[in-house]
Amino acid sequence: MSNSNTTYADWIAVDWGTTHLRAWAMVGDTVKAEAFSEDGMATLTRDGFEPALLRLVEPWLDTAPMPIVACGMVGARQGWFEAPYVAVPTKPCDLSVVSAPTTDTRLNLMIVPGLKQAEHADVMRGEETQIAGFLTSNKDFDGVLCLPGTHAKWVRISAEEVVSFQTCMTGEMFQLLAEKSVLRHSIAAQGDAPEAFVEAVTDIISRPEKLSQRLFGLRGENVLNGLDPVTARARLSGYLIGAELAATKPYWLGQDVALAGSPALVAAYAAALKTQGVEARSYDAAPLTRAGLARVYASLTESV
C-alpha cells in the first residue's frame, strides 16, 4: 500500500505499535508520502521486522543510509531491538534514540525509548513521542495530558518534563467485556447514547465500589427489561471510564487537563470530565506522533 509518488525524503518517521505499522517519508516536518500495514509487533518474529519495514519504505530509499526514527513497541524487549526505558522525571523532547542493527545498509534505524516510573511502577512506549509532539505546540503546558486508548495514560507535565504518569487498561477492559464476556449478548457493536453514558459515569464516580455489580446489571436489564444494546454499550463505556476517572482523580482534580487520542474517544472522555466540572482541551493524536518524531529527528540533526 505504499505511495511511491515521491522519490526523495530526508528521513522516515515510523510509528510501530502492537497491531500496526505506519511510515511517513519526510522532508523536515513535511510529509511527502505515507504507507501503512498491519505488521504490528504482535504479528512478527524478530527477523520479520526488517522485511516488514522494507515492504513499506523501500520506494523511498536511495543507496545512502536513510535516517529512520521509530517509536512504539518496535523498541520493546520482544520487538526488533530493545530501547531501554528512561526513568521519569524526564523531558520527552530530549530523549536519546537507540541505534538498532540492520542487515540492509540503506537503513539507519533509530528507536525512541519508552518511559518508566519506579514508584507506582508503570511503563509507556509510543506515548512519550505523542507527548513530545504535544509539547512542540504547547511548550508552557503545566498540567495533565490524558491519552485515552487501549491502555490510557495520564501524564503530569511541568516545565517540559513528564513528572509522573499512570496507566488504566480501560480500552482493553471494554473490548474484553463487550466482545468476549457474557455481556456480548447484550452490547451493540456500535452506536452512541450520550445521556446513558454520562449517567453511568457519574454513577460510578460517586459509587466506585459498585462497579462489579453494575457490570452484570447490564445483562439482567437486557434479559428482563429489554435494555437496548446501544444504551448498554454506552453504559458499559461510562462505567469503565467512570472507574478510570475515580482512580485518576489525583491527576485531574484542580488541574489544567488536555486530551489527545482518536476524536470519538477524546469526545467521550471530555464529556466524562465535564460531569466533574473539568473543561479539557482536545487534540487528535494522529498528528502528534508525527510531530514528536519530527522533534526527535530535528534534535538529532541539531546535535550533529
Added chain:
Amino acid sequence: MSNSNTTYADWIAVDWGTTHLRAWAMVGDTVKAEAFSEDGMATLTRDGFEPALLRLVEPWLDTAPMPIVACGMVGARQGWFEAPYVAVPTKPCDLSVVSAPTTDTRLNLMIVPGLKQAEHADVMRGEETQIAGFLTSNKDFDGVLCLPGTHAKWVRISAEEVVSFQTCMTGEMFQLLAEKSVLRHSIAAQGDAPEAFVEAVTDIISRPEKLSQRLFGLRGENVLNGLDPVTARARLSGYLIGAELAATKPYWLGQDVALAGSPALVAAYAAALKTQGVEARSYDAAPLTRAGLARVYASLTESV
C-alpha cells in the same frame, strides 16, 4: 463415559450448564450411577440436546417414561426448552418444574426454572437448585449464601425464601484479564500466594476507586521490578474479589454468611471475608446441586 453397572433407577438428576452436562441415576436421594460429558448448552443446537442426553442416560432407561429433573442453562431461551424465570421472593424448594417435549417417549423431562429479580435486574439459572439443596440441610438459615464462580451470586435467604440476590461476574473477569489481556504476560497459570491475596483484598475494599489503576500496576511491577507471576495472580484475584466484596457489602455486613462452591474458591472467599471480620461457613457446591434436584423430585412425588 457412562457407567452402566446399575440398570435400575427411579429417576435421573441432571445438571446442565453452559459448558458441562452431568447426570446421575437415582433411587430416592441415593446415587446409583453417574455420567458426565462436555455437551454444555453453548456447544449444542436446539436439536442436539436430546441426543446429548441419551448418550449419557440411555443405559439407565427402561420402556416406561423415566422422570428426569434437570436444572441450569438447559432451561434458557437458547437451551432445550425455556423454563421461564420465577420472580423473587420465592421458595426455591417449591419451584414448579416445566415439562419439556421430547421425541423419545422414554424421557419424561422436567426443567427447574431459574429466578429473576425486577429491581436491580438480575437472573440466575442452576443456582436456585443449589440453594434448594443448601436449604434441605439448613432449613432455618437466615442470612446470605454466596455462590462464587464464573458469575458469583449473593443470595439473601430468610424463612426458606430467596428474598433478593446480586450477581458479580468476578470469575469471568479474572479469566479474561489473566488469559486474554496484556496482563497474561505477567500472571502465572496457577499457584497461590495467600498473603499477597489478602493484602490485595484489603487494599481494594478500603480504596475501591483504585481498581482501574491497580490492574495495570501488576504489569508495571512485573516488567520493572520482576514481580513474581504467582504473586501477580494472587493479587489479581484479590483485587477482583475485593471489588466484589466492596460491591456486595450491604449483603454480607452484619449477616450470617455461608459460602458454597468449589473448595479452592470457597477458601479464597472465606479468607477475603475474614479480613472484614466475617466468619463464613463453607460448603462444597457439587453435592448441593444433586440434593436440590432430589428435593424437587421428592416434592413432585409428594404432590402426585
